[in-house]
Amino acid sequence: MQLGDLEKQVLHTLWQQAPASAKEVYAILSKSRGGSLNTIQSTLDRLYKKELLSRAKEGHAWYYSPRVERRQLIAKIINQATEEFAEHQQSGLIAAFASMSEELDAKQLDELETMIQERRQALERR
Secondary structure (H helix, E strand, O other), X not given: OOOOHHHHHHHHHHHHOOOEEHHHHHHHHHHHHOOOHHHHHHHHHHHHHOOOEEEXXXXXXXXXXXXXXXXXXXXXXXXXXXXXXHOOOHHHHHHHHHXXXXXXXXXXXXHHHHHHHHHHHHHHHO
């Protein structure tokens, strides 16, 4: 899944403040990046078609909300990139995480270990 800079900015905005209309997103983003309301509307529609946003009509406006959490999207993007380069091998994802872990400090490794332990416990409860 390819995401442009504006798509990322819109997602960040909606993770912080949702639901929001195109005008509300435009008001927030125009302060830092300029652009037009039509561009924001098109970007919101693209993200909706990519199934990253949900929307509900209120009056004449669509109000958008993220369909995925930030962590879920990051995991999806990492998984897709890994599959592309590892030829759909499950071990490719594990190898990628092992390689990434070389750049983590002790605190980050502790956090990762805690997350792994929590995931194991959740699996055991099933």
